[in-house]
Structure formats: structure tokens, C-alpha cells
Amino acid sequence: MTTVDVAGVRRQVRAELLEPAVQQQFERLTPPERRIRVRQAVVELLREQRAILPAGLLTEVVNQVLDEVVGLGPVERLLRDPEISEVMVNGADDVYVERKGRVERVPDLAFEGEDQVFHLIERIVAPLGLRVDESSPYVDARLPDGSRVNAIIPPLSLCGPVITIRKFTLRPLSPEDLVRLGALTEPMLEFLRACVRDRSNILVTGGTGTGKTTFLGALSSFIPARERLITIEDAAELRLPQPHVISLEARPPNVEGAGEVTVRDLVRNALRMRPDRIIVGEVRGGEALDMLQ
The missing domain is CATH 3.30.450.370 (Beta-Lactamase)
Structure with a gap:
């Protein structure tokens, strides 16, 4: 039995499975079939090298290669x-x-x-x-x-x-969750509910990672179901429970540098779409002027 270069085995199997022709076949397999295919490739390579891996380490290598081939690696x-x-x-x-x-x-x-x-x-x-x-x-x-x-x-x-x-949150936090977590008090919640129902303009501000989008989503849950809502975001994150929601997402330029659609472009267009409310996920540019007007 020879010493095993585990990293080398992983790289070689990964390179084999990432070949375009093999990748197309691999993507058609079910998750259990993919695992079997990766395990077979690892075992075959070890056999060629006259090497053996302990069962636990073999499973670890298979998992790592799977993450590389069908996931986002490490x-x-x-x-x-x-x-x-x-x-x-x-x-x-x-x-x-x-x-x-x-x-x-x-x-x-x-x-x-x-x-x-x-x-x-x-x-x-x-x-x-x-x-x-x-x-x-x-x-x-x-x-x-x-x-x-x-x-x-x-x-x-x-x-x-x-x-x-x-990461995308599977279940957005509700206003009640924010109270339970101590982010809001009950009186604060009722005040904000009244502001939303009264159709007040609301600006949510805060530092990076402080929960602005989470808070905006919770506030939006107070909007009556009968209203037509248009959300505008750089990258769509808001998930509103109301039935009449139009979600718009900005688009960066393509590889030729053409085709860009900015948040400001979408704000201007949304004004022509008969919105009851416009919800902008993040204001960082000229769209601020359009919103104030």
C-alpha cells in the first residue's frame, strides 16, 4: 500500500468530473447516483495508485468532491x-x-x-x-x-x-418575531403599524448587516392585501405576503458593457404602473431625488 496524496486524489477526480461532456451527464443524475459516481471515480483512482483510504476519509473525500462539482466547494x-x-x-x-x-x-x-x-x-x-x-x-x-x-x-x-x-432566509421574520427578539417593543410595533396603514412615507436607515431589509419586510406585512405593490431592488430579497406584488430587479451591464437598468430607471418606470405603494430595497443614487418628487 502506498501513501495517499488526498488533495491530489481530490483534484484529479474533480478535474475528471468537471470535463464538459462528463459534467452534462453528471448533472442529469439524481443526488444518490451522483454520490455513487464520485465514489466510483475515487475508488478507481486509488486502485490505479495501489492505495487505500480509511472508510471515514473516503467518505470525506467523496463529500468534498461533490461539493466542488455540484455545489460551491469549501x-x-x-x-x-x-x-x-x-x-x-x-x-x-x-x-x-x-x-x-x-x-x-x-x-x-x-x-x-x-x-x-x-x-x-x-x-x-x-x-x-x-x-x-x-x-x-x-x-x-x-x-x-x-x-x-x-x-x-x-x-x-x-x-x-x-x-x-x-444567505437567503427561508422564512422572513414577522413583526411579532422582532418583538420577541427584543428589536421592537409592543408600543413601537403599534405605532409603526399605524404609520403604514396611514400611508406615511417611511425611510429605514442603518449600517451594513443591521437588518434593514428584514425590518422593511416586516413593515410591509402591515400593508392591506387589496393594494398593488411594486418592489424595486438591486438584488431581489423582499418576499411580501400580499397577493398583488410586482417585483422589479435592476440589471447590471452585460459583458459588452450594454443593457444596464438601474434602480432609478425602475423607479421612474414604476410610477407609470399604477402603484398603490412603491417599496425600494436600497436607495444609493439618483433614485432618491425621484422618490422625493
């Missing part, structure tokens, strides 16, 4: 953790998460190198028709589950490629 397990709300990749060796409102470093997680981080960015943005390179060194995108992604690369980022993923 961060996939973080995205599956329901307690984590945000994942921050600062280059190849530094990964942080926000767990229950507190940011902490993940000590046992690292990429094999910056190339693997770049590969992850490419896997996220390529299906959306986006790109990240020296001429376009940062991008906003969204995962299939609705999670928001921002990526920025050198030379703008001095610590290597950086990825920030804000």
Missing part, C-alpha cells in the same frame, strides 16, 4: 448551516461567517489556492452571463436559492479574490 457546508446568515471569503486562507449576529473566523476551512476561489466566482457568475476580470473586477450576483453574492478581485482587492454571500 463554502458549501457553510451555506447548509441554518445558523449562518453570511459567508465572507477573504482570499484563499481566510474565511469568516456571521452566526446569530456575530462574525467569527472558520479555523478549519481554506481553499487550495486563489485559483480555486476564482473558479468558485466563475461558477457563480458564468450561468448569469456575467464576468469578473481586470476590466470588470467586481460583480453582484444571486445564487439559485436567492442568496446574494458580491465578488471583487485584484487589483481592487489587495488580499486576493473576495466573495461575500448573504
Whole structure:
């Protein structure tokens, strides 16, 4: 029996399964079939090398390759953790998460190198028709589950490629949840409910990651079901319970630099759509003037 280069086995199997022809076949398999296919590839490679892996380590390698081929590699397990709300990749060796409102470093997680981080960015943005390179060194995108992604690369980022993923919450917090968690008191809740019902203009402000979108969604739950609502966001996050909701999302320019649709463009267009209310997820530019007018 020979010494096993586990990282080498993982890289070789991953490269084999990421070949375009193999990838197309692989994506048609069910999750159990994918696991069997990866296990077969790992075992076959070990047989060629006349090497053996302990059962536990073999399972770990299979899981890691699966995450690479059909998921988001090393961060996939973080995205599956329901307690984590945000994942921050600062280059190849530094990964942080926000767990229950507190940011902490993940000590046992690292990429094999910056190339693997770049590969992850490419896997996220390529299906959306986006790109990240020296001429376009940062991008906003969204995962299939609705999670928001921002990526920025050198030379703008001095610590290597950086990825920030804000996970999509399966169940948005209700106003009652905010009271239970201590974010609001009952009198505050009733005052805000009255403001919404009275059709007051409301501006929600706060620092990054303080829950502005969560709070806006909770406030929106007070809007009567009979009203026509138009939501406008850079990246769609709001999920409103009312039946008559039109969701609009800004669009970045394509790889040729054309086709951009800004939040301001959408605000102006929404005024022609007979809205009872317009809800803008984030105001950062000229759309502020249009809203005030």
C-alpha cells in the first residue's frame, strides 16, 4: 500500500468530473447516483495508485468532491448551516461567517489556492452571463436559492479574490418575531403599524448587516392585501405576503458593457404602473431625488 496524496486524489477526480461532456451527464443524475459516481471515480483512482483510504476519509473525500462539482466547494457546508446568515471569503486562507449576529473566523476551512476561489466566482457568475476580470473586477450576483453574492478581485482587492454571500432566509421574520427578539417593543410595533396603514412615507436607515431589509419586510406585512405593490431592488430579497406584488430587479451591464437598468430607471418606470405603494430595497443614487418628487 502506498501513501495517499488526498488533495491530489481530490483534484484529479474533480478535474475528471468537471470535463464538459462528463459534467452534462453528471448533472442529469439524481443526488444518490451522483454520490455513487464520485465514489466510483475515487475508488478507481486509488486502485490505479495501489492505495487505500480509511472508510471515514473516503467518505470525506467523496463529500468534498461533490461539493466542488455540484455545489460551491469549501463554502458549501457553510451555506447548509441554518445558523449562518453570511459567508465572507477573504482570499484563499481566510474565511469568516456571521452566526446569530456575530462574525467569527472558520479555523478549519481554506481553499487550495486563489485559483480555486476564482473558479468558485466563475461558477457563480458564468450561468448569469456575467464576468469578473481586470476590466470588470467586481460583480453582484444571486445564487439559485436567492442568496446574494458580491465578488471583487485584484487589483481592487489587495488580499486576493473576495466573495461575500448573504444567505437567503427561508422564512422572513414577522413583526411579532422582532418583538420577541427584543428589536421592537409592543408600543413601537403599534405605532409603526399605524404609520403604514396611514400611508406615511417611511425611510429605514442603518449600517451594513443591521437588518434593514428584514425590518422593511416586516413593515410591509402591515400593508392591506387589496393594494398593488411594486418592489424595486438591486438584488431581489423582499418576499411580501400580499397577493398583488410586482417585483422589479435592476440589471447590471452585460459583458459588452450594454443593457444596464438601474434602480432609478425602475423607479421612474414604476410610477407609470399604477402603484398603490412603491417599496425600494436600497436607495444609493439618483433614485432618491425621484422618490422625493
